[in-house]
Amino acid sequence: DIQMTQSPSSVSASVGDRVTITCRASQGINIWLAWYQHKPGRAPKLLISGASSLQSGVPSRFRGSGSGTVFTLTISSLQPEDFATYYCQQANDFPLTFGGGTKVEIK
């Protein structure tokens, strides 16, 4: 199985801060990577697919990059509605696997 390792597991940040989350795959996955935002009690939301393609309606402050084994999700200027848990997911091989999640909390 492809292991997805996210770091950090949590981050405390203020509105307006830049936040970067890293996701590492245990083997190369090309650009078969997606990022999701998940708020408690809500449906997870797809933010980015193909490592860097922003989904329609997702604010441009979200940016994904990377290929192979190292990927990043950057929120350029954190907004109040961005406080949530973020997950990466590889779609290169089965079983499909997620990272452990990064909780973005209010400082």
Add this chain to the structure above:
Amino acid sequence: EVQLVESGGGLVQPGGSLRLSCAASGFTFSHYWMYWVRQAPGKGLVWVSRISSDGSTTTYADSVKGRFIISRDDAKNTVYLQMNSLRADDTAVYYCARMAGDATMVVDWFDPWGQGTLVTVSS
């Protein structure tokens, strides 16, 4: 509006069975691969199963293989997850999700998701 609504969760004893349903609306259901993903309390997301648009291909996580069965009824725009021989570690919120994109190619990422249904396995 594209919408997925799960139902069928609840409390079940170890060894018991439960069938989850996911009713879809707002898109051409028969064109899309469908998925189940779960989240145990306080844990992260775990992919469970998928079914192809024509129902001919199903894939499962090893942890549920041989116990869970995914199926679909295109006439009812519904995907199901039959869960048998349930164990305590199957306790989770189960999310239904649609394949992302416009269905012209198969991509195994998920958009949108339903709100989830809670399954609790306990005596």
